[in-house]
Amino acid sequence: MRSTYPYESSPYSRIYACYVVGLLMLAYIFSFVDRQIPTLMVEPLKKDLGISDTQFSLLHGFAFAIFYTLMGLPIGRLVDSVNRKYIITTGITLWSLMTAACGLAQNFWSLFLFRMGVGVGEATLSPAAYSIISDYFPKYIRGRALAVYTLGISIGIGLALMVGGAVVEGVAGLGDIALPFVGNVKAWQLVFFIVGLPGLFVALLSFTIKEPVRQDKLQGDWSRGAVPLKQVFLFVKARWQAYAYLFAGTSMVIIGNYAILAWTPSLFIRSHDWGIAQIGLWFGIVNAFFGSMGGYFGGWLTDRLFKSGYDDAPLRAIESVNISV
Numbered sequence: 001m002r003s004t005y006p007y008e009s010s011p012y013s014r015i016y017a018c019y020v021v022g023l024l025m026l027a028y029i030f031s032f033v034d035r036q037i038p039t040l041m042v043e044p045l046k047k048d049l050g051i052s053d054t055q056f057s058l059l060h061g062f063a064f065a066i067f068y069t070l071m072g073l074p075i076g077r078l079v080d081s082v083n084r085k086y087i088i089t090t091g092i093t094l095w096s097l098m099t100a101a102c103g104l105a106q107n108f109w110s111l112f113l114f115r116m117g118v119g120v121g122e123a124t125l126s127p128a129a130y131s132i133i134s135d136y137f138p139k140y141i142r143g144r145a146l147a148v149y150t151l152g153i154s155i156g157i158g159l160a161l162m163v164g165g166a167v168v169e170g171v172a173g174l175g176d177i178a179l180p181f182v183g184n185v186k187a188w189q190l191v192f193f194i195v196g197l198p199g200l201f202v203a204l205l206s207f208t209i210k211e212p213v214r215q216d217k218l219q220g221d222w223s224r225g226a227v228p229l230k231q232v233f234l235f236v237k238a239r240w241q242a243y244a245y246l247f248a249g250t251s252m253v254i255i256g257n258y259a260i261l262a263w264t265p266s267l268f269i270r271s272h273d274w275g276i277a278q279i280g281l282w283f284g285i286v287n288a289f290f291g292s293m294g295g296y297f298g299g300w301l302t303d304r305l306f307k308s309g310y311d312d313a314p315l316r317a318i319e320s321v322n323i324s325v
Contacts, residue, residue, distance in 0.1 A: 017136040020209055021148050024129045027092055027206065028152025029159060030199045031122045034099040035064060036160035037195050038115075040168050040276055042266045044188040051108050060262050063112045068119035076127040080227065084128040085209045091124025092206060096199030103185060103192030135212040140306050143314070147299020151292050157261065158288025160195075165265075165280015167191055261287075 038045065038060050045056060078087055098117030105111035129149055137145040171177070171187040178184050179193075236243055264283055268274040298317055305313035 016210075017145075020136060021133060021145050023202075023205055023209065024088075024125075024133070025149050025152045025155075027088065027125055027202050028129070028149060029156040030092070030202050031095060031125055032153055032156025033160040033164070033195055034095055034118060034199065035122060036157055036261060037099075037164045037191065038102075039262050039265050040161065040164050040280055041188045041191065043269070044186065045111075048186055048188070049105070049108055049111065055108055057262065059108070059111055059115055061258060063115035064119040064122075066119070067116050068123045071120050071123040072127060075124050077229075079127045079131050083211050084132050085206060085211055087124050087128045088209065089203050089206045091121045091128075092199055092203040093121070094124075095121025096196050096203065097121075099196030099199070100193050102196070103189035104182070105189075132209070132212060135215050141303055143299040143302030143306065143317070144296070145299075147296045147302075150295050150299075154291025154295055155288050157291065158284040158286075161265070161280040161284030161287065163280075163284075164191070164195065165277045165284070167194055168280070169275060169277040 038056075042053075042056055045051065045059075046053070051059070075087065075091075095118045098114050098121055101117070102111055102114045105114055130146070133145050133149060134142060168188070168191055171190050174187055174190075176184040176186065177190050179190075185193075265276070265279045268279040268283075269276065302313045302317040305316050310316055
């Protein structure tokens with residue numbers, strides 16, 4: 001009979017494990033709010049910074065993504081060898097400060113650098129979160145635990161659109177705003193401060209995460225805190241086809257999703273005369289509700305298949321969803 005908790009020797013309760021997942025989901029929500037908020041401010045950014053649609057695409061996509069992806073590799077290595085709580089806390093602090101710093105941008109290049117900083121900070125969360133969640137939950141319920149964490153994507157995008165749209169429209173008519181120590185700022189600059197700085201509270205909460213005992217380690221020399229790089233490369237090489245398919249498939253999904261997320265608000269504002277708050281509300285509801293349903297269903301299906309004896313449950317879940325689509 002399976003234990004109600006993954007590892008009987010663990011000093012942490014199931015309730016605490018669920019708390020950790022909830023906290024990591026909250027951090028993920030904040031990360032998506034911070035990365036998506038520029039999509040609601042295309043027009044004021046273009047006007048005040050004198051940038052084109054192409055330059056906005058570079059700010060929203062390339063500046064963020066290049067360091068978000070590249071930094072994921074060394075950060076993943078750190079996750080294998082150091083306390084993951086400190087990696088998460090550092091990352092949340094960095095991306096929150098960098099988001100707020102976007103409100104200080106005076107031109108394309110300064111905003112480009114701050115968006116790079118957001119990408120570096122947010123690259124810390126998922127590698128550490130996946131690793132921690134895997135150590136708190138056994139395989140037969142890990143799908144749902146990871147699904148709850150990834151709800152932060154849909155909820156974060158939804159909140160960025162709904163709340164962000166209301167905030168952007170609410171401050172749009174204020175003109176220049178005088179802030180202590182900063183001086184006069186535009187409405188769009190104030191929005192970056194509003195959405196960025198609260199993330200520091202989440203960074204403080206992340207200190208309550210207790211480092212779990214590492215489970216399911218690869219066999220090898222862990223005397224230096226992490227499996228040797230040679231063994232990591234051999235592990236990937238032996239499964240190169242799976243990695244290649246996952247990389248290609250994920251890349252295609254992300255390209256499509258980010259094109260929709262980045263430009264749908266502007267499409268409705270420019271072509272259909274919708275207000276920022278209006279498109280933020282409805283597009284946010286679609287993302288938060290339906291995205292969350294799909295994300296949780298995938299986790300539930302994975303656990304159901306695993307309990308039925310399928311060791312390849314995650315791949316079967318992906319295949320089932322793709323066929324239904």
